[in-house]
Amino acid sequence: MKVKKQEKSAGSLRRLPPFSALRAFEATGRRGNLIHAAEELYVTHGAISKQVKALEEALGVTLTRRAGRGIELTSKGRWLIPYLTKAFDDIDAALRSVSSEAFEGDMVIACMPGLTNAWLIPRLPSFMDQYPNVSITVLPTTQFNNYDADIEIRYGRPEWPNRNITMLRQLNVFPVCSPRLMNGTHPVRRIDDLFKHTLIDEPGGSHWREFFVSQGKDPSKVTRTLRFQDFTHCITAAREGVGVAMGDDLTMESDLTAGRLIRPLLAQISRQSLAYYLLTAPDQPLTAAMRAFIDWLTIEIQRKDRN
Incomplete structure (x- = not known):
């Protein structure tokens, strides 16, 4: 008996880059600076840079570029930041709501x-x-x-x-x-x-x-x-x-x-x-x-x- 292959529903499989890479890029874009992002996430400047590079490689797009001694977001990077910020804010709000009674x-x-x-x-x-x-x-x-x-x-x-x-x-x-x-x-x-x-x-x-x-x-x-x-x-x-x-x-x-x-x-x-x-x-x-x-x-x- 031939079993009909079950179709995957939309969103049933999420192919997301590493969470740490998303978080590093979001902090960098929101703070506008690798150093400030590193301070916020309690990691080194080099670690943030490495995570951002890993995200770019995973997505196959350029999200940042050098600007003097710092970096700036590309048009795709600027487009992505608000979505990531909202997603992290929603996660944060949900977790706080769950534990708010404490x-x-x-x-x-x-x-x-x-x-x-x-x-x-x-x-x-x-x-x-x-x-x-x-x-x-x-x-x-x-x-x-x-x-x-x-x-x-x-x-x-x-x-x-x-x-x-x-x-x-x-x-x-x-x-x-x-x-x-x-x-x-x-x-x-x-x-x-x-x-x-x-x-x-x-x-x-x-x-x-x-x-x-x-x-x-x-x-x-x-x-x-x-x-x-x-x-x-x-x-x-x-x-x-x-x-x-x-x-x-x-x-x-x-x-x-x-x-x-x-x-x-x-x-x-x-x-x-x-x-x-x-x-x-x-x-x-x-x-x-x-x-x-x-x-x-x-x-x-x-x-x-x-x-």
Whole structure:
């Protein structure tokens, strides 16, 4: 009797490259750097490079190419990265959901008000859904000395004493304004047009001064300024069309996507010496809930072009 051969259903056999190679390439593409990927995965720079090469050989395509002393993604590499990142995020979320009951307790987080309002609050529900037994208190870092926070998120240079410090993300900084301002009597088409507007900044005006110097312009030509101690007030004023503020590619994501603010110019500066950092006390043991939050925060804050 002849047995009819059973057809394979779609997806019944997955011919996937080694998991380690996929993970190495995804980390490299997401972090944009072999060294940072190696630090994230706790392996050597050479090991990451070898795994990426193995993935290219397995797929028969070129995913990366040399760019100076580093590497950059090819068009196929850029196309593949979002799919891998989503797949790893889904695996991570599923595993966390399975074991979420083991994570419980209270946690105090100190975060800069601007980042809390514009970025952290919209994303906290995803963490709380994964860890329903974890309670969080968020305090402003401006009052950190008055509270005992478990985890701090700060912006600046890594010069805080008696803290374990981990860099979360560097920023690109650029002018932002209300769309209404661009439809007014003095639309911003070039750098010099900025001098016709009220320039909004924090006390000291360092953001605008640094920007103009980077563009070869004289900061002393600024005639009107409005300064607030709180960064959130700067952005609120910009939304209301009061003037032009300096924003960044992290806290401005939602405003730019929704059209509340726009970038009138392509010019920007990269803050190599300034970044967002995660701080913990060196003598404080990390609870399971704290580790879960740190892992979640690190992934979320390094993920670009997502709201």
